[in-house]
Amino acid sequence: xxxxxxxxxxxxxxxxxxxxxxxxxxxxxxxxxxxxxxxxxxxxxxxxxxxxxxxxxxxxxxxxxxxxxxxxxxxxxxxxxxxxxxxxxxxxxxxxxxxxxxxxxxxxxxxxxxxxxxxxxxxxxxxxxxxxxxxxxxxxxxxxxxxxxxxxxxxxxxxxxxxxxxxxxxxxxxxxxxxxxxxxxxxxxxxxxxxxxxxxxxxxxxxxxxxxxxxxxxxxxxxxxxxxxxxxxxxxxxxxxxxxxxxxxxxxxxxxxxxxxxxxxxxxxxxxxxxxxxxxxxxxxxxxxxxxx
Amino acid sequence: xxxxxxxxxxxxxxxxxxxxxxxxxxxxxxxxxxxxxxxxxxxxxxxxxxxxxxxxxxxxxxxxxxxxxxxxxxxxxxxxxxxxxxxxxxxxxxxxxxxxxxxxxxxxxxxxxxxxxxxxxxxxxxxxxxxxxxxxxxxxxxxxxxxxxxxxxxxxxxxxxxxxxxxxxxxxxxxxxxxxxxxxxxxxxxxxxxxxxxxxxxxxxxxxxxxxxxxxxxxxxxxxxxxxxxxxxxxxxxxxxxxxxxxxxx
Ligand SMILES: Nc1ncnc2c1ncn2[C@@H]1O[C@H](COP(=O)(O)OP(=O)(O)O)[C@@H](O)[C@H]1O
Ligand SMILES: [Mg+2]
Numbered sequence: 076x077x078x079x080x081x082x083x084x085x086x087x088x089x090x091x092x093x094x095x096x097x098x099x100x101x102x103x104x105x106x107x108x109x110x111x112x113x114x115x116x117x118x119x120x121x122x123x124x125x126x127x128x129x130x131x132x133x134x135x136x137x138x139x140x141x142x143x144x145x146x147x148x149x150x151x152x153x154x155x156x157x158x159x160x161x162x163x164x165x166x167x168x169x170x171x172x173x174x175x176x177x178x179x180x181x182x183x184x185x186x187x188x189x190x191x192x193x194x195x196x197x198x199x200x201x202x203x204x205x206x207x208x209x210x211x212x213x214x215x216x217x218x219x220x221x222x223x224x225x226x227x228x229x230x231x232x233x234x235x236x237x238x239x240x241x242x243x244x245x246x247x248x249x250x251x252x253x254x255x256x257x258x259x260x261x262x263x264x265x266x267x268x269x270x271x272x273x274x275x276x277x278x279x280x281x282x283x284x285x286x287x288x289x290x291x292x293x294x295x296x297x298x299x300x301x302x303x304x305x306x307x308x309x310x311x312x313x314x315x316x317x318x319x320x321x322x323x324x325x326x327x328x329x330x331x332x333x334x335x336x337x338x339x340x341x342x343x344x345x346x347x348x349x350x351x352x353x354x355x356x357x358x359x360x361x362x363x364x365x366x367x368x
Numbered sequence: 369x370x371x372x373x374x375x376x377x378x379x380x381x382x383x384x385x386x387x388x389x390x391x392x393x394x395x396x397x398x399x400x401x402x403x404x405x406x407x408x409x410x411x412x413x414x415x416x417x418x419x420x421x422x423x424x425x426x427x428x429x430x431x432x433x434x435x436x437x438x439x440x441x442x443x444x445x446x447x448x449x450x451x452x453x454x455x456x457x458x459x460x461x462x463x464x465x466x467x468x469x470x471x472x473x474x475x476x477x478x479x480x481x482x483x484x485x486x487x488x489x490x491x492x493x494x495x496x497x498x499x500x501x502x503x504x505x506x507x508x509x510x511x512x513x514x515x516x517x518x519x520x521x522x523x524x525x526x527x528x529x530x531x532x533x534x535x536x537x538x539x540x541x542x543x544x545x546x547x548x549x550x551x552x553x554x555x556x557x558x559x560x561x562x563x564x565x566x567x568x569x570x571x572x573x574x575x576x577x578x579x580x581x582x583x584x585x586x587x588x589x590x591x592x593x594x595x596x597x598x599x600x601x602x603x604x605x606x607x608x609x610x611x612x613x614x615x616x617x618x
Contacts, residue, residue: 264465266461266463266464266465267465267467269428269459269461269465270459270461270465270466270467270524270527271467272426272427272428272454273426273428273454273457273458273459273528274454274455274478274479274483274527274528274531275451275454275455275479275483275531276479276482276483277451280482284478284482285467288469289467289468289469292469
């Protein structure tokens, strides 16, 4: 069915109603709310001019934004790796692998994310990563490589907690990706397995050349949706003091009390990350529909 | 028909049984031997186990008992043997099962490169030759979805031939096709038969069976009811069930 592109009477009615609601909201804020507006103090939290070094530097919110981007970027890659591996395990003919992947998925899906964050963070961070001494090791790098490290992951001194948070996020989101991948693999026609089996392909070759390429094509839209969730969920690691966008917002809010201004900026920054993904999903979906016609 | 020279037995099927987990007995004490260059047509009512027989031959289904020996290699638990046998048998399915994410050419080259380790150029020239043979040479860059059913099935035959199999299995290769496309696929199959390919064809095309088959098997309820040369089989069937079935579909 083609979507209508012109406005109908209903659209106009709904539109004007929404406009009224907005006007009322603005009116309440203007008249009813006893609030000290301080928009002019906000820009310094985004970019500010450092007089000592005579250069522009990122403000607190901007550095939080960078950390959120870093977490999301690596999180998407790692969660996809976890999800694909355990999604394949879930469709395996080996009972033990299926059982292992199911346990993983069910644990992640049946616990509140906060609980997972605390358990995984302290286990991964203190037991697995801390003994590796990543931070001490990074301190010995040249300043140039330390800089690169800071751009790609985090500054020396923050690396262990960054990786722990990253792993936690990836493990958590990987569980949902597992289900997407499993459903995708199972949606591939049985005939594809049989035809490639008859050609004498090994299981690995079947997966690599026949099943997974078709699966990825098919699961692109739900995967992109999950990536958006991951970007949003990256805010939960603020509870373990990772200085991402939400953490910085909370810090600023308690110290300045400019609640509305700060969270408006934070909102816009999240939207700057998630909206392009959403648009991408829409594009992918129309392309997929076209190719299926 | 000119007399064909048959070789030794290439497939020995001895007393195999197949029961599905849901309790359906698809094959019971099924035995048959197939010689090189022989064209065997298998007919029988729906659900009689024809597909299961073909699928057991190339290991898509496991047999419960009995034995299958292919060209001296037993189809047993040995993974390597199973792989070897699959690679010597081409199979063509009712629903084509082409790989939709690959072009026609890629469909035919893939297994040559993965299984036979052919170089890209060799695989391509072999593929082009085969695609020419089945009359698809002008569609090599198309995707399966852009082809008609008859064209897809001819590509599927080329794909199965690409590994130079010793035996070709056809499971109702023309049943999913519109009537006007059946002929083009049957023509390819006839050409293959005349070139001396060993073929086992499950089909309802009795004209094809009469014309090219060396042996016709009638199956019902997982058993061979009757087998014979096309001549004898169609003009003078022995069993009541065979007569009934032939009357039904003629
Ligand atoms: N995977 C399966 N699981 C359970 N029963 C099956 C399966 N495949 C086939 N069958 C049953 O086995 C019998 C033989 O099937 P099949 O070999 O496909 O018959 P045909 O190809 O002659 O129509 C049928 O009764 C069918 O329902
Ligand atoms: Mg069948």
